[in-house]
Amino acid sequence: MGATTYLFSALMPDDAREIERGLRQRDPDLLDRLIEQYQYRLYRYLLFLTANRETAEDLFQETWVRVLDRGHQYNGKAKFETWLFSIARHLVIDALRRRRPESLDELMDPAEGQEGRPAREFAAGEPGPAELFAQGEEGERVAAALGELPSAHREVLLLRFQEDLGLEEIAGVAAAPLSTVKSRLYRGLEQLRGLLEEPRP
Amino acid sequence: MNAMNPMKEDIHGRAKRLIAAERVEGIAASDREWLSGHLAACARCAALSASTENALRSLRTLPIRLSPTLADRARMRVSLRAGELRQERARAWALWISCSLSWVLGVGSAPLVWRACEWLGQEARLPDIVWQAGFALWWLAPVAAVAAFLAAHKRRAARMNDGMAP
Numbered sequence: 001m002g003a004t005t006y007l008f009s010a011l012m013p014d015d016a017r018e019i020e021r022g023l024r025q026r027d028p029d030l031l032d033r034l035i036e037q038y039q040y041r042l043y044r045y046l047l048f049l050t051a052n053r054e055t056a057e058d059l060f061q062e063t064w065v066r067v068l069d070r071g072h073q074y075n076g077k078a079k080f081e082t083w084l085f086s087i088a089r090h091l092v093i094d095a096l097r098r099r100r101p102e103s104l105d106e107l108m109d110p111a112e113g114q115e116g117r118p119a120r121e122f123a124a125g126e127p128g129p130a131e132l133f134a135q136g137e138e139g140e141r142v143a144a145a146l147g148e149l150p151s152a153h154r155e156v157l158l159l160r161f162q163e164d165l166g167l168e169e170i171a172g173v174a175a176a177p178l179s180t181v182k183s184r185l186y187r188g189l190e191q192l193r194g195l196l197e198e199p200r201p
Numbered sequence: 202m203n204a205m206n207p208m209k210e211d212i213h214g215r216a217k218r219l220i221a222a223e224r225v226e227g228i229a230a231s232d233r234e235w236l237s238g239h240l241a242a243c244a245r246c247a248a249l250s251a252s253t254e255n256a257l258r259s260l261r262t263l264p265i266r267l268s269p270t271l272a273d274r275a276r277m278r279v280s281l282r283a284g285e286l287r288q289e290r291a292r293a294w295a296l297w298i299s300c301s302l303s304w305v306l307g308v309g310s311a312p313l314v315w316r317a318c319e320w321l322g323q324e325a326r327l328p329d330i331v332w333q334a335g336f337a338l339w340w341l342a343p344v345a346a347v348a349a350f351l352a353a354h355k356r357r358a359a360r361m362n363d364g365m366a367p
Contacts, residue, residue, distance in 0.1 A: 026283060026286070028279075028280070028283060031276075031279055032276060035272050035275050035276055035279070036272055039267065039271060039272045039275070040265075040267055043265065043267055043271060044265050047265055053266075057268065057271060057274075060271060060275060061274055061275045061278045062278075064275045064276075064278065064279050065278050065279055065282045067279075068279050068282055068283060068286070069282070069286070138259065139263055139264060141259075142259040142260065142263050143263065146260075146263075157260060158260075160225065161224075161257055161260050161261055162260065162261055167225075167226060182225060182226060185225045185226075186221055186225060189221055189224065189225065189253065189256070189257075190221065192256045192260065193252055193253050193256040196252070196255065196256045196259060197252055
């Protein structure tokens, strides 16, 4: 599914100016194409942040409604996905604020020295990260390791190493200073590596 | 125990920092060259580099399960919302057209209404200020009503969009 989406994405004209014009006009065909093109990446981002399939799916739909509502605010200067992820992130924060205000701290500014603390803001009743993300033993192991990271660290790892966003773009999405983004990346990478190195039970 | 002197610790520490920095933000060519030479000579740092690369490879290749109906459900929501927005826009147009017509009629009829108010004031032996205030009220009441309506509408929209930044 992902590979197909990426292929489709590579074939599509991804002109930010064209998207800007289409969003301003609320062009339904453009929105359809954008949903198709970005569905995998947006859902993955939301899943990384929320660690909850149902919430990620709700927020996925809500994000596209917001894209429709706020399309005129996209100026075409930044990459569309950066703007899209920013919207999604704000929706996650809103959802956290409604459900568990205390867990906001972890997404906004994970406390130093709390590495390895599980971040499952929405995860009550969920089958666990392995069920959410992956198939196969290796996938389950990686998913379990990710589940142990604070969500802010998961977020920057995804944006840097799966989305290939630049550090400034990540700072824009995460609404955090560049130094914070780097610090989260270094810590997250170190934590992930450590967790994956642990002997299998 | 494999004791190391402080200089060697510094070398390994530098290698460890560069291994991460290379992936996170990139490193200078001279640092890359140094790191490459060090990794060729140090099995421990080479293993660290390999495990970092493995962790990233695992992360990059981690699949997720995407519901096949997710995009369609999103399209449906977007389509419903687009319908709502169209209705809102049509209502807003109707309101603006009504306001414009009302304003044109108001301006057009103002001299007549002024005379009517004056005649009524004289018939009722009212002070000038009273019938003039009546005229002003007649002229301003629709504007005030529309302004109040628009303000309420704006407040409602703001509540609905609360937290919708950016």
